[in-house]
Amino acid sequence: MEGQRVNAYYRLFAQKHGAPRFRRNYDPAKRDSQDTVNLALSAASACLYGVVPPGPGVQPNGRASHTLGCPPGRSATARRGGCTEWMSSPQPIELIRLSKVYGTGAAAVTALDSITLSFPSGSFTAVMGPSGSGKSTLLHCAAGLERPTGGQVLLAGTDLTSLKETVLTRLRRERVGFVFQSFNLIAALTAEQNIALPLRLAGRRPKRAELHAALHQVGLADRAGHLPNQLSGGQQQRVAIARALVTRPHVLFADEPTGALDRNTSREMLTALRSLVDGSGLTTIMVTHDPLAASYAHRVVFLADSRLAGELVDPTIETVAARMTRLEGLPC
Numbered sequence: 001m002e003g004q005r006v007n008a009y010y011r012l013f014a015q016k017h018g019a020p021r022f023r024r025n026y027d028p029a030k031r032d033s034q035d036t037v038n039l040a041l042s043a044a045s046a047c048l049y050g051v052v053p054p055g056p057g058v059q060p061n062g063r064a065s066h067t068l069g070c071p072p073g074r075s076a077t078a079r080r081g082g083c084t085e086w087m088s089s090p091q092p093i094e095l096i097r098l099s100k101v102y103g104t105g106a107a108a109v110t111a112l113d114s115i116t117l118s119f120p121s122g123s124f125t126a127v128m129g130p131s132g133s134g135k136s137t138l139l140h141c142a143a144g145l146e147r148p149t150g151g152q153v154l155l156a157g158t159d160l161t162s163l164k165e166t167v168l169t170r171l172r173r174e175r176v177g178f179v180f181q182s183f184n185l186i187a188a189l190t191a192e193q194n195i196a197l198p199l200r201l202a203g204r205r206p207k208r209a210e211l212h213a214a215l216h217q218v219g220l221a222d223r224a225g226h227l228p229n230q231l232s233g234g235q236q237q238r239v240a241i242a243r244a245l246v247t248r249p250h251v252l253f254a255d256e257p258t259g260a261l262d263r264n265t266s267r268e269m270l271t272a273l274r275s276l277v278d279g280s281g282l283t284t285i286m287v288t289h290d291p292l293a294a295s296y297a298h299r300v301v302f303l304a305d306s307r308l309a310g311e312l313v314d315p316t317i318e319t320v321a322a323r324m325t326r327l328e329g330l331p332c
């Protein structure tokens with residue numbers, strides 16, 4: 001099964017990039033360190049940047065159930081320049097009359113209807129709303145994973161909707177971090193090796209100190225050598241956060257990061273995330289169904305029926321839950 005999964009990832013990666021340096025077949029019985037690196041790089045390219053959904057998203061034949069852009073090349077040169085405007089940008093992300101319609105004609109579904117929103121630098125925003133209200137679509141459009149059908153997404157003033165796929169892919173890889181519900185850690189790699197993956201994908205040799213610093217940021221400095229199955233769910237998600245942060249992105253997108261965690265581990269993970277946001281000034285946007293998770297944000301914006309339906313500043317579990325109860329009474 002492991003071999004099948006790895007080969008599926010490999011084929012996907014090779015298909016996208018013609019990556020001859022990766023071995024054609026992976027045999028778990030003959031695993032060596034190079035195999036592990038190959039596995040990690042190909043799987044990570046798929047998982048980290050939304051190329052395919054994790055796990056079941058990759059079929060054994062290597063086809064993705066949906067395909068988005070994947071990091072091209074590994075040159076680090078582009079990453080070194082042009083980042084300063086991000087550091088000083090007061091509004092790292094702005095959505096202007098953002099719309100998304102899936103399908104056409106009678107089958108058309110409006111997922112987002114003219115959403116205008118700003119996310120100030122250093123803010124932690126939760127996005128909530130009833131099922132089908134457009135939360136995931138908003139996150140994916142804001143992160144450049146999906147193209148809107150109308151309006152603009154400005155990342156530090158750059159309109160993502162006007163970028164070619166290759167430029168957009170590079171921008172995602174270098175300036176945006178993702179955390180998913182399912183962690184997407186590579187089981188065969190230690191916490192430290194998992195965190196090193198985005199740097200390796202960018203063609204960099206990770207420095208021990210920066211990996212340690214990333215783990216330290218999420219309170220796991222003493223777990224560098226642990227494999228994912230030797231960590232709790234909350235700790236695994238914190239490793240995933242550290243991995244998202246190691247490239248020093250300017251915006252972190254989190255899609256249901258507590259969805260697979262129990263209440264206590266959710267609290268542990270959210271505490272780490274909030275103190276990270278407060279300490280580093282990282283702009284964070286998190287989609288969640290959970291009022292507990294939302295209560296850790298500075299602000300909650302609500303969607304209903306594809307439109308903005310208000311916001312709460314300094315939310316509490318109670319105020320968020322009350323607002324959600326009202327919204328869930330609306331048709332959507």
Ligand SMILES: Nc1ncnc2c1ncn2[C@@H]1O[C@H](COP(=O)(O)OP(=O)(O)OP(=O)(O)O)[C@@H](O)[C@H]1O
Nearest residue numbers: 102109110111129130131132133134135136137138
């Ligand atoms: N690829 C797609 N093709 C067609 N319709 C889609 C697609 N993705 C989403 N939709 C539709 O767009 C609307 C918004 O979906 P979205 O997943 O953004 O909602 P959500 O608020 O994240 O829902 P949930 O809380 O259930 O995850 C829904 O009506 C959904 O059915």
